[in-house]
Amino acid sequence: MASSSTDASSNPDSSSISPIFQFSDADLIIQTSDKIAFKVHRSIMSLVSRVFRDMLSLNVIPQSSTYSSHQNIVNVSEDSASMDATLRFIYPFPRxxxxxxxxxxxxxxxxxxxxxxxxxxxxxxxxxxxxxxxxxxxxxxxxxxxxxxxxxxxxxxxxxxxxxxxxxxxxxxxxxxxxxxTVDDVRKLEFYRAQRIPDVLAALNECLNEDDLLLEPPPCACRRKRSQNGGLEYQDECLAWSALLNLYRNKIEDEPGTDILDPSLREEVIRYTSCRDIFEYFFGEEYMYAGLLRHISQRVKEVPWTYSAEYEEKKKRERDESARVRASAVFTYEGDA
Incomplete structure (x- = not known):
C-alpha cells in the first residue's frame, strides 16, 4: 500500500532519482521499496488515480526536507521497475x-x-x-x-x-x-456446456431438414449397389456424409468448439471410409457439400455459449429443494417409536 509515513525509510536523502521521471516542476515524490525517487506531478497522479487523489486531498502526505518544501513524498511498496512501467502508461514515454x-x-x-x-x-x-x-x-x-x-x-x-x-x-x-x-464457477461452466450441446444438435438437424438445402447425394462408389436385375442403383444415403455428421456429433461432446468446416474432420472420415470418390466430394474446388457445411457452421455459431438466466433458475430450484428438505428434517432420540 502507499504510505505517508515520516520515518527514515520515507526520507529520500538516501534515494537515487529516476533517470526519466525527474521533472523540474514536480511537486510529488513517489519513493519505491528499493529507494528510487520518482519526481512527478500531484495534478496528474490525482487525475489518473482515485487512490492518489484521495491521499492528496486529505493532505496527510509529508513534505520533502531534501528536494523542495513544496514536494510531498509517498512511500510505496512497489519496486522501481514496476513503478517505472506504471508511470509510462500515465506519461508520454515508450511503454x-x-x-x-x-x-x-x-x-x-x-x-x-x-x-x-x-x-x-x-x-x-x-x-x-x-x-x-x-x-x-x-x-x-x-x-x-x-x-x-x-x-x-x-x-x-x-x-x-x-x-x-x-x-x-x-x-x-x-x-x-x-x-x-469457486465450485460455483466450475459448475456454471459445466452447466453452460451441457445446455449448449443439445442446442447445437438441434441447429444441425434443422439445417439438414431445410427443404432448400436438401442435397441429392453424389453418385459415388459407396452408394452403388447391384439391383436384382443386375443393373446399378444407388442407396439413398452417402456413407461418408453420414460418417462426417456422426463424427461431428461425437466431437462436440468433448470439444464443444469444434467447427464442422474443420478439414481434419473430413480427413478423418476419408481414412476409414471405403468410398473411392470421397476426396473429390469433400475437398474439390467447390466440393459437393461446401454450401451446406458453411450453412451449418454459421447456424451453430449463432447458438449462445452462456445461459446465465437458466443457470440462476437452476440454482434457485436447488435452493428451494434444499430448503424443503431441511424443513422436513425430524430429530429422533433413543426410545422413540
Missing part, C-alpha cells in the same frame, strides 16, 4: 513490450491497487488481442479476471474454457488465483 504474462499481471495488480483505469483498460485490450496469451494461459487469465474484476477478459476466457473444457487446470494457478475459482 513496455510484453513477451510474457507476468509483467502484465503485475501492472494489472498495481492498476487495481491504485485505481488507475487507463492501465486496466489498455492491458485488457492488449490481452484480448493477443491470441497466444489467451489460448495458452486461459485458465490463469480467467482466475485473474475474476480476482481483479476484469469483466471483458472474464467473458473472453470463459468462452475459451467453454470451447475447450480440458484446459481448465488448477495447476496453472498461483495461490491467490486458486482462492478465486
Amino acid at each position: 513496455p513490450v510484453f513477451r510474457t504474462l507476468e509483467p502484465i499481471i503485475i501492472l494489472l495488480e498495481i492498476a487495481d491497487k491504485y485505481d488507475i483505469s487507463i492501465i486496466t483498460s489498455t492491458l485488457q485490450t492488449l490481452l484480448l488481442s493477443e491470441t497466444d496469451f489467451l489460448e495458452n494461459s486461459s485458465s490463469r487469465l480467467y482466475a485473474i479476471a475474476k480476482r481483479l474484476q476484469l469483466l471483458r477478459l472474464e467473458r473472453a476466457t470463459e468462452l475459451i474454457l467453454l470451447r475447450h473444457p480440458h484446459i481448465l487446470s488448477v495447476k496453472d494457478f498461483t495461490a491467490d488465483e486458486q482462492d478465486v475459482i
